[in-house]
Amino acid sequence: MTIIKRTLAGSAIALAVAAPAIAQAADATAATDLNVRSGPGAWYESVGVIPAGEMATIEGCLDGYEWCQVSYDGTDGWSYAPYLTVQAGDNVATIDTQPEQVEIKTVTYVNQEETDEDKGVAAIAGGTAGALIAYALGGPTTAIVASGLLGSAGAAEVVEPTTETMTYIQSNPVEPVNLSGEIVVGAGIPAEIVTYETPQDGLRYLNINGQYVAIDAETNAIVRIAG
Template identity: 30%
Template sequence: MKRLLFPALAGALLAMSGAAFADTPVQAVTDLNVRAGPGPQYPVVGVLAAGQSATLNGCIEGSKWCTIAEAGGKGWVYSDYVTGDFGGSRVVVTRRPADAGIAVVAPPTDDVYTTDTYTGAIVSNDDAIESIGRPPAEVGTYVTEHRVDPVYLDGEVVTGATLPDTVELREIPDYRYRYVYVNNQPALVDPGTRRIVYVIR
């Protein structure tokens, strides 16, 4: 898959608090949205492709949102889907050791930042699934032309993640998968497993 670089965002990253920490190289385990701020309510400014590297600058205390920098710019990612080398082992950032030395960054003070907009949570899965590949053009057109109100869930929209039963899945004529707008991102979902099989970008 083509690597997608994300543009620079002025002021997207906040100064680290406390002592200086070393930046940590990380890699995306799946195609991952890069957002303008720490939460699904912020716009997507790019994609960190599966296997693509970036530099982790820090994470909000008690949150899974972390700031990264890459040659194409800076932004925020959900750390369930990035790994780093901690103590000689590659570990998902949210499962890093307590003494990993990741800097703590303060959350934004803008009006967009909130943790009260979620109606549930996206469940990340350790067992990866293959994306179905690009769907037929008419499927993408249907989803775009029949946009529905987004559901905001704690987490990020990635292939393989599971949606809670409370999220209504919409039918697509003559197509096996359903669709939904989660965190303002359209995605195709297997109605049997409720797992995301493709993220429409």
């Protein structure tokens, strides 16, 4: 994940075009229920959600197209680009893989209201052990757990966590692992990350950035987010 340099002056969030704007706002579809955050990073507060299959307006994306400034149902914020899909010619692709075809402008982000807590969380995020693997589109279909991401074709059978399993996960704390990217159902956990057993066959669990998740033991993908 790109670490964003931020300054601590003034009292407003500033957005500025960092490259010549080559297009106006574009529309993109959420491949899964996707957080809208107050800033471009998983450590920022969630201010809304774009439901899977719903369309949002993309005002621009950071250089590298990892996070995009979005507007959905009256809420403005930032969403993780690997789960935003757009029409690229005759194909559908995620914004981060086909930015040149959809011609989305590049913007910069300066958070001028950053708190000490924000800086602390960002510092933790900077020491990540790896990145969540986005399977919204273009990833191995055998690793897709949330069938809604690509429809039923090629989707793996989901092991549904029981209430008892989720209670067990939340009642048995483990040390957090810091991973970059958005925590969503269907995201893949890097193979080198150690996960933990649950009483339910076929499921393991992990604490990612302070958030507990149930993981399919076969595909290593998130099937449920606690809370």
